[in-house]
Amino acid sequence: MTTVPGYFSVCVEALAALPGTQVMLLCEKPKEEAPFELDQVTPSRVEMRAWDSLPAAAEVLAAVEEFAPDVVMITGWQIKQFRHVALKSARKRLRVLLMDNQWLRTPKQILGVATSRLYLHPFFDIAFLPGRNQQIFARKLGFPDARIWPGAISCDHPLFAAAAEAATGVERRRSFVFVGRLVPDKGIRTLAEAYREYRERVPDPWGLEVYGAGPLAGLFDGTPGVQVKGFTQPPELAGVCSTAGCLVLPSVFEPWGTVIHEATACRLPVICSTACGGAAHLVEDGSTGYLVKPGDVGSLAGALQRMSGLDDAKRARMGSAGEVLSRSYTPEQWAESFHRRASQELDRRWPSSPATLAQHDGAR
16 A cells, blocks of 8 residues: 555554464555654554655565465555556456545546446456445446455554543543544635634634644634644544544545544544545434534534534433444454455365465465
8 A cells, every 4th residue: 555544554453463364564654644653553463564655566566476465455546556566466366456435426436437347357356445435436336246345444443442441431621623634625624614603603612623734734823712733643642532522524525534433432422524434334413423514614613513512411422322333343343354255255266275365375
């Protein structure tokens, strides 16, 4: 993959912990907008090679061939180095595409559907994706249901759940938190305008804590009640979420939104836009939080007002309901499901070989 977020690292760690399984991770080092500390996103059981930028396709392929895996999981079907690896892996290893894009019927997606037989299917055998909206896209791209695996994303659920447990009995801060890159896709302009409108509507407004970095940080300059905290590493973020009042994620484009999962694991109510892919699975309007229209300042300001106007007991019930939904996705479930499906697929394709990732040698 390109850079490794912490939530993916913990899933890979869980996969490598399964008996007889070996994993290598090829990636770029963390970037400025999401500067995860490399030692924190390096799984201890995994062989990892991290470059400042991806090298030539031949070098990436050489690293794969040296490791000789049974399965390659690839993110970013448009990256030429990864496509080279996928093409050269045909008929000798299982090729899994991790995709998180929802079907939005954009011109680019329509073109992708039209050209998928040439541009996609010669390179990939399986589509591994988070949820329902991505499954719609995968079907349009020509993947049959048997070649679509759900459950591709989990947060570090044990970390955030433990933080929530440790904070039991601690009074939550009367504050909204935003977590993410400060870029247009995250709905930062909407958030800044809606928060100012919200403050005008209520006599005792909550504060807004912004955890992230990016070019739009200046939109909050001079706004009363806002604290821009900068990028925060996952262990510290778990503590933030476990004692805050509500997560706000007003994205206009958000394939999944792992921070929604992190928040619900922390028993934190969520306000997010319907553009967030994870909302369909983790946010029930009025039960675990509120859903708003992407880009709608008034809708978001109203949701902020409703949330801060609830009594503590109602917000606590929202958080508890979200925590129940969060248990559907854990790193251990991610690893066990992926391992089981991959082993079955390897056995189907190469039945003469043992159906385990550690022993399978396929047609090699």
